[in-house]
Amino acid sequence: MPRQTSHDLRNKSRFEVLHALFTLGPSTRQELTRHTGLSTATVATLVNEFLAAGVLQIATVERRTVGRPYERLSIAPDRGRIVGVDVAETYVDATVFDLGLGPIGHSAIALDEHKNDPAYVVDGIVTATQNALAAVTADPAELIGVGVSMPGQVQPDAGVSVFAPNWQWHDVRIEEMLESRLGSSVYVDNPLKAITLAEMWFGVGQVTGTMAVVNLGTGVGAGIAIEGTLIRGATNNAGEWGHTLLQLDGRQCRCGRRGCVEAYLGVHGLEMTLAEIDPDHPALRQPLQRGFVDAVAAGLTADDPVLIELARRTAHYLAAALADLVNLLNIPYLTLTGWTSTAIGQWLIPAVREELPSHVLPGSLAGLVVEASAVPGNPVALGMAAFTLEQYLGQLGVDLPRSLNR
Known part of the structure; x- marks a missing residue:
């Protein structure tokens, strides 16, 4: 690994102080020092930087009978507004956050999964963003930026959607298109990176720095953090677990390969499994992916034996695929997220936990946790x-580590 410079260490310290404030809530300098393990002088210097930038505020002053009063610091939520946008093949979901990353407004619209023109998708993103801002009557001057997650491979530094396989996009300059429409700075990235950062700040990252955050939806993938560092890879394409091999010469995947994990665990993979069990099942008559998954969840609730068999086979595939992640990287925490996980995770997760010991090496099995994401919203x-x-x-001028590793 390259040797860390003093600048790298300072940036890392800045991130640790900010992260501590999100974890602890309003805190004194002393509490921040204990939580981060940084020196008192370093914390004091960094806190002064954040105060000068208006990012922190003095929430309360605790007066003691002896000595100087203690200032309790917090993120200054009204310093500005941020919009986070989740774009998938079937929807756009936009949330307005204050600077403390508390949600204050929301809007969602459906996308026609059969349309993939960039102009159509941009229209959807702009509409959802503007509707979310209108819901909180935000002053345009308060908007400090819009973060947009795009499916497929994204190059954040260039603002380019490099490749979106379900849309057949190649090198779409999505950031430029959105900035010209929204009149605000835009940052684009991949959803796997976004969900992993959310878990690092607000989920299992509070108990571990090493995790895989597994997203199940139209496509599947895994965001990975090792010892507190988000893994991006050489071209920001790390985490394409959905395009690793589950079955040699197996089902055709949309990426062009055969036997990928996604061909068994993406929504279309679930449809193919159900067609193998019962090609005439009414759930297969649903024209849209969300309708199909909702029908599966309803059938599982009603103890439909065909859908119970679908859940059993899907859990079998999922356990085998997750075990490869664990065996390769010695991951201690597997967190499931995504709209398919939300709909049917209660049937999949217990079955996966039961089967994992037959796939995971004993040395990586001890203490292995598999759970649904607890990140809100x-x-x-x-x-x-x-x-x-x-x-x-x-x-x-308050540089944080490139989350890190951008």
């Missing part, structure tokens, strides 16, 4: 808002 939108906050602080 939309974790993709939250993660994109956190990335946008990072960008904003950088523009103020």
